[in-house]
Amino acid sequence: MERPEVPLPQLHAFVVLAEELHFGHAAARLGIAQPPLSQQIRRLEDKVGHALFTRAPGRVALTPAGNELLPAARRALSDLADGLAAARAVGGGQAGRLRIGFAASLALTVLPGLLRTFRHRFPGVHLDIHEMTSAPQVAALHDRTIDIGLLREPPTDETALGFRTVLSEPFVAVLPSTHPLATQRTVRLAQLADSPFVLLPRAVGPTLYDQIIGLCTAAGFSPQVVQHAVEWQTVCALVETGLGVSLAPASIRRIRLKGVAFRRIDPGTARTRVAVAWRENDHNPLVARLLETVSHNPPDGPQD
Known part of the structure; x- marks a missing residue:
């Protein structure tokens, strides 16, 4: 059986009349004259196939059919109002879902304050x-499985993604506390030439990996990489065992390991940057809201 479509103005008029039980009062509340109100009710009654009100001079009352329809009509209007409010909130960037990817080390700097x-x-x-x-964040942005990325050293050859630097920090040398250089306050990179290195795999952060290799090359040596680890916390743990040394962003100092020493490096001009990333053609208003938050609230992190 085909269900008749009921225009919302008819439902609204019905609910208001059911609450006022007076055509004059209901028309005034709706901001219309009585004849259009009567026409709306008549059209709705034609769709139902039964009278919804009994009418007598100075008296209006709901029929059994009207009493049956009233709760459903109220729910329909309430659901519509809720849906409109939700749509406005989502469209205005006040509600919805935002998927954020982040590099684990950023839980030490950018992430907590931003969220x-x-x-x-x-x-x-x-x-x-x-x-x-x-690198997986960049892929996830292209695949639309995340909306925002928080990553280190964004690639330089991306045209479909936007990047904005939110934090710049120097590198530090990560040494076992038993390493001879751990007694120094500052380490020259050339002094690490004979030490084995523990680094992130290039695949997970190509730009950062190449930057670290480039720093070593500029200091006159090619690092002997004996072990890779996907997260900086794991890199530090492997350094603690004496497996090797590393170069890492200065925020890694917040990882407290008794057997690890973090030392400034000389020269100290090289810096690594943290960036927020997004799709340039993304019209999700929540992306714009997060970018606004980043702009108005600089992250707390090691700047020198």
Whole structure:
């Protein structure tokens, strides 16, 4: 059986009349004259096939059919109002879901303050957080499985993605506490030439990996990489065992390991940058809201 479509103005008029039980009062509340109100009710009754009101001079009452329809009509209008409010919130960047990828080391710097501020400004937004290294974030942005990336050393050959630097920090030497250079406050890179290295695999952060190799090359040596680890925390743990040394962003100093020493390097001009990444053609208003949050709330992290 085909269900008749009921225009919302008819439902609205019906609910208001059911609440007022007076055509004059209901028309005034709706901001229309009585004849158009009567026409709306008549059209709705034609669709139902039964009278919804009994009419008598000075008296209007709901019929059994009207009493049956009233709760459903109220629900329909309420659901529509909720849907409109939700659509406005999502369209205005006040609600919805935002999928964020982040490099694990950024939990030591950028991530906590950024998420705290964003959640305070937009409590209606659900944040879906995914830990992943930089290269997989770039792929996930292209695949549209995340909306925002927080990564180190973004690639320089991307045209479909936008990048904005949110933090710049120097490198430090990561040494076993028993290493002879651990007694020094500053380490010259050339002094690490004879030490084995533990680094992230190039595949997870090509630009950062190449930058570290380039620093060593500029210091006159090619590092002997004996072990790779996907996360900086693991790199530090392997250094603690004496497996090798490493070069890492200065924020890694916040990883507290008794057997690891973090030392400034000379020259200290080389810096690594953290960037927020997004699709240039993404029209999700929540992306714009997060970028605004980044711009207005500089992250707390080691700057020198």
